[in-house]
Amino acid sequence: MVYCCSQNKAYSQIKDINKQGNILPNDTANNKLNPFVQFSGIIITEDSLKPIPFVNIFMKNLSRGTITDFNGFFSFVAHKGDVISFECIGYKTIVYKIPDTLTSNRYTIIQIMRPDTLISDETFIYPWASYEQFKQAFLSLNVPDDQMERARKNIEILERRLVEDDLVMDGSMNYRNYIDNKIQNLYWQGQYRPITLLNPFAWAQFIKAWKQGKFKNKKKKVN
Numbered sequence: 001m002v003y004c005c006s007q008n009k010a011y012s013q014i015k016d017i018n019k020q021g022n023i024l025p026n027d028t029a030n031n032k033l034n035p036f037v038q039f040s041g042i043i044i045t046e047d048s049l050k051p052i053p054f055v056n057i058f059m060k061n062l063s064r065g066t067i068t069d070f071n072g073f074f075s076f077v078a079h080k081g082d083v084i085s086f087e088c089i090g091y092k093t094i095v096y097k098i099p100d101t102l103t104s105n106r107y108t109i110i111q112i113m114r115p116d117t118l119i120s121d122e123t124f125i126y127p128w129a130s131y132e133q134f135k136q137a138f139l140s141l142n143v144p145d146d147q148m149e150r151a152r153k154n155i156e157i158l159e160r161r162l163v164e165d166d167l168v169m170d171g172s173m174n175y176r177n178y179i180d181n182k183i184q185n186l187y188w189q190g191q192y193r194p195i196t197l198l199n200p201f202a203w204a205q206f207i208k209a210w211k212q213g214k215f216k217n218k219k220k221k222v223n
Contacts, residue, residue, distance in 0.1 A: 037102055040075035041109040043068055043086065052113060055088040060095075092116040 043052045051072025058065030060083045068074045078084070081100035087093045091113040098107060128134040169177070196202040209215065 039078040043072045043111045
């Protein structure tokens with residue numbers, strides 16, 4: 001900016017003459033004395049006119065540029081006549097040329113970008129990094145049992161649960177139950193507890209337990 005101001009001051013005191021000795025027009029002389037321009041603007045979407053942040057902006061002839069901020073604003077020093085490229089993921093690339101006939105050292109635009117839908121090929125993601133790892137995992141794979149074996153395992157789980165229901169709680173289980181109740185009381189300390197009477201999930205659990213017969217009185221076996 002300091003360089004541009006000094007050039008504008010010099011232009012007010014002298015006239016630019018070309019090689020043939022002819023006096024150049026005012027705009028041409030200004031462009032020669034002040035080739036730089038403060039290029040600023042804001043980038044918005046086409047449909048909602050919302051600012052687009054983090055858009056890559058660079059000059060193709062110099063391979064340098066900047067990015068927009070969170071509000072879609074940008075500002076940098078460029079040359080008159082530079083070709084500017086606006087690129088952002090999800091939007092079509094825009095190529096814009098700064099006019100070379102500018103008489104001011106500041107130029108501001110509002111750039112609209114259109115959404116761009118990218119259709120990529122189908123991608124398969126595997127948990128194995130190489131074919132050798134897949135081969136090793138396949139060879140060490142446990143083949144599922146047949147239906148009878150799976151049924152037997154499920155029955156064993158149910159039998160274990162029935163035996164656990166008949167067992168009396170020992171010291172460790174009582175301690176665990178006490179700690180759980182203590183934590184529950186501390187969790188609701190200083191506030192009202194929710195009324196589970198109107199909780200549909202609690203009612204669903206109650207009906208499920210009632211159908212399973214968990215509320216029946218179990219007779220203790222006397223040896």
